[in-house]
Amino acid sequence: LRLIKVLPPIIVVVFAVLVNFIVITDNKSKLESDISTFHKNFIDTEKEAIKVQINQLYQQINYEKNNTVSILKKDIRERIYQAHSIATTIYQQNKNLSEAEITILITDALRSIRFNEGRGYFFIYKTTGTNIMHPVIPAMEGTSKWDLQDTRGNYIVRDMGNIVKKAGEGFYRWWFVKPGNKRKEFEKIGFGKYFAPYDWFIGTGEYVIDVESDIKARLLKRIDNIRYSNNGYFFVIDYQGNILSDYSEEYVGTNKMEVRDQDGISTVEEIVKIAKDGEGFLYYESPLMPSTGRPAEKVSFIKGLPDWQWAIGTGAYISEIESYLAEREDYIGQQNKSEFLKILWLSLFVTLFFVTLSFMLSNYLARRFSLYESRINKDFSELNTIKEQLQHQALHDVLTNLPNRVLLADRLSQSMLQAQRHNNLLAVVFLDLDGFKHVNDSYGHDLGDELLIIVSLRMKEALRESDSLARIGGDEFVAVLDDLTTVKDCEPILERLLLAASEPVFIGNVELKISASIGVTLYPQDSVSADQLMRHADQAMYIAKESGKNRYYLFD
Numbered sequence: 001l002r003l004i005k006v007l008p009p010i011i012v013v014v015f016a017v018l019v020n021f022i023v024i025t026d027n028k029s030k031l032e033s034d035i036s037t038f039h040k041n042f043i044d045t046e047k048e049a050i051k052v053q054i055n056q057l058y059q060q061i062n063y064e065k066n067n068t069v070s071i072l073k074k075d076i077r078e079r080i081y082q083a084h085s086i087a088t089t090i091y092q093q094n095k096n097l098s099e100a101e102i103t104i105l106i107t108d109a110l111r112s113i114r115f116n117e118g119r120g121y122f123f124i125y126k127t128t129g130t131n132i133m134h135p136v137i138p139a140m141e142g143t144s145k146w147d148l149q150d151t152r153g154n155y156i157v158r159d160m161g162n163i164v165k166k167a168g169e170g171f172y173r174w175w176f177v178k179p180g181n182k183r184k185e186f187e188k189i190g191f192g193k194y195f196a197p198y199d200w201f202i203g204t205g206e207y208v209i210d211v212e213s214d215i216k217a218r219l220l221k222r223i224d225n226i227r228y229s230n231n232g233y234f235f236v237i238d239y240q241g242n243i244l245s246d247y248s249e250e251y252v253g254t255n256k257m258e259v260r261d262q263d264g265i266s267t268v269e270e271i272v273k274i275a276k277d278g279e280g281f282l283y284y285e286s287p288l289m290p291s292t293g294r295p296a297e298k299v300s301f302i303k304g305l306p307d308w309q310w311a312i313g314t315g316a317y318i319s320e321i322e323s324y325l326a327e328r329e330d331y332i333g334q335q336n337k338s339e340f341l342k343i344l345w346l347s348l349f350v351t352l353f354f355v356t357l358s359f360m361l362s363n364y365l366a367r368r369f370s371l372y373e374s375r376i377n378k379d380f381s382e383l384n385t386i387k388e389q390l391q392h393q394a395l396h397d398v399l400t401n402l403p404n405r406v407l408l409a410d411r412l413s414q415s416m417l418q419a420q421r422h423n424n425l426l427a428v429v430f431l432d433l434d435g436f437k438h439v440n441d442s443y444g445h446d447l448g449d450e451l452l453i454i455v456s457l458r459m460k461e462a463l464r465e466s467d468s469l470a471r472i473g474g475d476e477f478v479a480v481l482d483d484l485t486t487v488k489d490c491e492p493i494l495e496r497l498l499l500a501a502s503e504p505v506f507i508g509n510v511e512l513k514i515s516a517s518i519g520v521t522l523y524p525q526d527s528v529s530a531d532q533l534m535r536h537a538d539q540a541m542y543i544a545k546e547s548g549k550n551r552y553y554l555f556d
Helices: 002-066 068-093 099-111 156-167 208-222 267-277 320-394 404-423 436-443 445-462 487-502 530-546
Strands: 123-126 132-133 168-180 181-195 199-209 235-238 243-245 280-291 296-306 308-318 425-434 470-475 476-484 506-508 510-512 517-523 551-554
Touching: 002 068, 002 208, 002 296, 002 320, 002 476, 068 099, 068 168, 068 199, 068 208, 099 123, 099 132, 123 156, 156 168, 156 181, 156 199, 168 320, 181 208, 181 404, 199 208, 208 243, 235 425, 267 280, 267 296, 267 308, 280 308, 296 320, 320 404, 404 425, 404 470, 404 476, 404 530, 425 445, 425 530, 436 445, 436 510, 436 530, 445 470, 445 476, 445 487, 445 506, 445 510, 476 487, 487 517, 487 551, 517 530, 530 551
Parallel strands: 517 551
Antiparallel strands: 123 132, 123 199, 168 181, 181 199, 235 243, 235 308, 280 296, 296 308, 425 476, 425 517, 470 476, 506 510
């Protein structure tokens, strides 16, 4: 009997001691492992974060650099279109005057126009090579430049005249020295447009290197203004050691290649070396930490931009990392200690009562948890149903169940990205119902709502599966037509939409007849933002409505 009385407490005590010893040992080992893992992961995460920052900046710079020629072409083409429009307007308004008088009016209007920081100007030639206007070298006017060649033997005026006379307009490349550098030839891109009344072409040109310089200056200004966290900034250094962008404005424009630390190491030289090799991390003594104004040890990620000979970089200060790690390690230690005491008391309690209560508690808890799990599953199922309903209501029109303006904006943005990726067209179609207000006024809003539901279903059926139709308010709808190759691809769809809207609708004993006015704009021919595409389609719709309704109009 004594053995029966003593043995269970002894077993409980031995079991408690064993469990507590295991808990203490495991807790200490876990604390050391957690701190070591956190330390390593945080440093790796911090380095990866600054690497991601640099790669994002690198992609932005590369994108603008690679689009230099496109930007140049777009700019000079728009300039020539403006000049040609001015010349055409002057000609149309003064047809009663002689050619010589109209020529003076046109050249007077265009001669003084400058752009691209004063570098750009317009010139006019006959397609036979005679110069009509040259604002920079007036002595050329009236002379023939039919045989004018660039440094590589290309006939500039002759070839450009042939291009514009044959195609109406066109780009041309030639190589020429710059006014401030007669020893080196630079690529120049020109654009000309044919002026039929007098067999002219109006043109302009720009050096590629000048546009690239403008892009560099704009990017550096943007980089100067980028700040993140307390001490985060980007720096740009060229391969010659010149500081192009830095947190400290006094460093910008200086050369630090020969500045060395007490060990004879040039930080700028190391940065340039890594950039020339591609990319990499560098630990070094930074001359200035923004939050303290004093030198501090830093780790930076540097990436090279070979075409421009730039080294771009950003980094994190070691003192910040160590300070944060110390705080977190102390917090983890305190949290671990608190959890350890809880586990210790819990383990003692469980050990003392395990033998007598385990069976009863296990059965009781199993029943309770089974019931609790069932209730949780039911609650989550109801919550998910409500969530789906709310999400649907937030993105769809209550009356027609079509996508609303919010969902339309998202789908249009996605479609624009797909059009860019696959080099396709997409059409934004703005549709307004003609005569709908009369239906509402004559038969009431309830019948008007039924009419909207029926017409919206017809128009949706008129579209392809890949197209989207949204109601954005009242009797206004917007459709997005994807995967178009040419403008004509959307015409059958637009005809079907007009037909769907204009077919008679019978509601009870009432026959209703309405129609639709449609405005259309095409992306990327209309290369603007999603909001502007909507506005352009809306403008085109109003032209269709003013032109007699029940028709569509393409945005010009």
